[in-house]
Amino acid sequence: MELYSNKKNDTSKIKKDASVNDRIPDGLFLACPYCGAQMYNKQLGKYRVCAKCGYGFRLQARERIELLTQNFEEMDADIQMDHPDFPGYAEKLKRAQSQTELAESVLTGLADIEGERVALGIMDSYFMMGSLGSMTGEKITRLFEYATAHRLPVVLFTASGGARMQEGINSLMQMAKVSAAVAAHQEAKLLYLVVLTDPTTGGVTASFAMQGDITLAEPHALVGFAGARVIESTIHEKLPKDFQRVETLLENGFVDQIVPRSELARLIAQIVRLHTTEAE
Amino acid sequence: MPDILSGLKLFKRELTPAQVVKKSREDRFMAREIIDGIFTEFVELHGDRLGGDDMSIIGGIARLGTMPVTVIVVDKGIDIHDKLSKRNGSPEPWGYRKAQRLMQQANRFNRPIIMFVNTPGAFPGKEAEAQGQGEAIAKSILDSMKLTVPMISIIYGEGGSGGALALATADQVWMFQNATYSILSPEGFASILWKDSKRSEEAAEIMGLTAKDLLEKNIIEYIIPESRNHPRVFNLIRKRLTDEISSLNQLTPDELIVKRRNRFRAF
Ligand SMILES: [Zn+2]
Numbered sequence: 184m185e186l187y188s189n190k191k192n193d194t195s196k197i198k199k200d201a202s203v204n205d206r207i208p209d210g211l212f213l214a215c216p217y218c219g220a221q222m223y224n225k226q227l228g229k230y231r232v233c234a235k236c237g238y239g240f241r242l243q244a245r246e247r248i249e250l251l252t253q254n255f256e257e258m259d260a261d262i263q264m265d266h267p268d269f270p271g272y273a274e275k276l277k278r279a280q281s282q283t284e285l286a287e288s289v290l291t292g293l294a295d296i297e298g299e300r301v302a303l304g305i306m307d308s309y310f311m312m313g314s315l316g317s318m319t320g321e322k323i324t325r326l327f328e329y330a331t332a333h334r335l336p337v338v339l340f341t342a343s344g345g346a347r348m349q350e351g352i353n354s355l356m357q358m359a360k361v362s363a364a365v366a367a368h369q370e371a372k373l374l375y376l377v378v379l380t381d382p383t384t385g386g387v388t389a390s391f392a393m394q395g396d397i398t399l400a401e402p403h404a405l406v407g408f409a410g411a412r413v414i415e416s417t418i419h420e421k422l423p424k425d426f427q428r429v430e431t432l433l434e435n436g437f438v439d440q441i442v443p444r445s446e447l448a449r450l451i452a453q454i455v456r457l458h459t460t461e462a463e
Numbered sequence: 464m465p466d467i468l469s470g471l472k473l474f475k476r477e478l479t480p481a482q483v484v485k486k487s488r489e490d491r492f493m494a495r496e497i498i499d500g501i502f503t504e505f506v507e508l509h510g511d512r513l514g515g516d517d518m519s520i521i522g523g524i525a526r527l528g529t530m531p532v533t534v535i536v537v538d539k540g541i542d543i544h545d546k547l548s549k550r551n552g553s554p555e556p557w558g559y560r561k562a563q564r565l566m567q568q569a570n571r572f573n574r575p576i577i578m579f580v581n582t583p584g585a586f587p588g589k590e591a592e593a594q595g596q597g598e599a600i601a602k603s604i605l606d607s608m609k610l611t612v613p614m615i616s617i618i619y620g621e622g623g624s625g626g627a628l629a630l631a632t633a634d635q636v637w638m639f640q641n642a643t644y645s646i647l648s649p650e651g652f653a654s655i656l657w658k659d660s661k662r663s664e665e666a667a668e669i670m671g672l673t674a675k676d677l678l679e680k681n682i683i684e685y686i687i688p689e690s691r692n693h694p695r696v697f698n699l700i701r702k703r704l705t706d707e708i709s710s711l712n713q714l715t716p717d718e719l720i721v722k723r724r725n726r727f728r729a730f
Contacts, residue, residue, distance in 0.1 A: 269669070270669075317730065320730075324728070346624075346646045346647070348646065348647075348652060348655055348656050349656075350646075351645065351646050351670055351671055351672075352644065352645060352646055352671065352672070352677065352680070352682055353680075353730055354646055355624065355625065355628055355645075355646045356682065356727060356730035357730065358604060358625060358628060359604055359608075359628060359632050359727040359730075360727045360728055360730050362601070362604045362605045362608050362632070362727075363608045363723075363724035363727050363728060364728075365605060365608075366605060366608040366609050366724070367724070370609075385625075386624075386625055388597030388598075388601070389585075389596070389597045389600035389601050389604075389625040389629075390600070390601050390604055390625070391601070392597070392601070393595070393597050393598040393601035393602070394601050394602070394605050406597075407592050407596075407597065408585065408587075408591075408592060408596040408597035408600070408625075409585070409587030409588075409591070409592065409596065410587075413587045414587045414588060414589060414592065417586075417587050417588065418588055418589055420589065422589065426589070426592070427592060431593070435593050435594070435595065436595075437595050437598055
């Protein structure tokens with residue numbers, strides 16, 4: 184397919200300069216954003232997880248690729264679209280692109296996870312808060328379209344602060360655009376697996392993050408629709424500590440399992456295999 | 464210039480986006496009035512069958528001319544008590560689930576679905592989050608992508624964010640002349656982007672949230688001219704709905720779905 188022939192990277196070619204692991208010295212003292220426990224950077228280990236509560240520190244998309252896959256071929260790496268002429272937007276995008284080495288707030292491609300071939304999307308909260316721009320929506324839509332055409336499961340790691348304000352109504356339309364592609368993928372009876380990571384909010388929660396057949400989540404990830412501050416000022420009430428944490432979502436029936444980061448690859452592969460019929 | 468003339472000029476002059484925002488929030492057209500003005504034989508249907516019934520969404524079956532249709536209307540309420548109980552038209556998850564149930568029912572009986580939207584957005588509440596506000600909106604959008612009956616959504620006041628899109632994932636989206644449709648309120652936009660909610664007028668200018676702006680960008684298909692003569696507005700809507708639904712009815716279910724999905728694929 185021509186669409187995806189523009190650039191394919193394997194993991195060996197992915198630069199590591201931007202990696203949080205490399206940027207933060209081992210001896211640096213960090214506090215867990217969830218439980219507050221203090222620890223040395225190197226105590227987070229390769230999965231970058233709080234030793235006390237299991238919270239997964241936010242990862243860049245390319246770091247997650249390394250932790251999760253044996254082989255990754257990127258799709259639409261050089262995708263170009265017209266962006267609205269919003270004051271300061273072009274510069275902001277450029278800065279995010281150079282900081283994350285991503286074209287947009289999602290990295291998509293074909294991946295092998297413990298030997299299982301999947302269409303993989305990973306949102307990156309370091310890219311303009313993982314906001315949903317038209318190119319983000321376009322890349323995820325193409326991922327689903329490719330997966331539908333090639334009969335592949337889709338695995339999508341969500342992380343998003345919500346809408347891309349600078350794109351206005353077009354950002355909103357992405358929710359419907361991706362949903363249309365999810366609908367076609369569902370009709371082909373293919374698996375869509377979501378992994379909710381910290382934080383997943385706003386328009387992403389109100390669309391493809393909540394449309395999976397199976398929904399996994401990382402410990403203590405914040406997942407919700409409205410922002411906590413907006414809710415507090417609406418209802419004039421302080422919200423409890425675990426409000427919008429995935430443990431609460433699990434209790435309320437919106438998540439299938441909360442999975443430690445180190446277990447994710449194994450479990451994803453197992454679930455994918457359980458959806459592979461003999462005939463295939 | 465005599466007062467009467469300047470007054471007339473003022474009325475005819477095009478409103479600024481900030482003025483449209485203000486107007487869109489006034490109770491120019493009421494939910495029940497719209498239902499009674501456009502349809503006949505309305506039978507209201509309550510509840511999501513999952514444990515809730517959100518009064519901010521009025522749903523039911525009615526006739527458009529002779530054709531049975533499903534009607535779903537966001538209601539902001541009339542008096543202060545009514546408005547409080549309907550959170551000024553901000554649905555709870557069980558409101559969206561009630562709409563989903565009625566959409567599925569419409570699909571089963573091959574009834575076109577006509578929706579009227581007037582919401583500042585989905586309700587940002589504690590219980591709303593606990594009950595899955597995100598999931599409720601996500602499912603409304605996804606379900607809408609699969610229904611094989613004609614769907615037309617009309618924004619008659621505010622079209623706020625995902626809470627509006629949940630009921631505006633349709634074959635056609637129309638707007639009243641003084642309605643708005645946007646990613647969030649100009650106040651929210653200004654406070655997020657500039658950390659200053661007082662710059663909302665400026666935000667309204669650049670957000671492109673008026674019907675005219677959105678028609679240019681193909682986000683909507685049609686602008687309904689407003690008039691103080693409401694029956695005239697309703698007659699126009701009835702006529703146009705009848706025409707558009709009969710042409711959508713010419714399509715096969717597959718063609719209809721493909722066309723609806725492509726409508727959004729273009730963004
Ligand atoms: Zn911790």
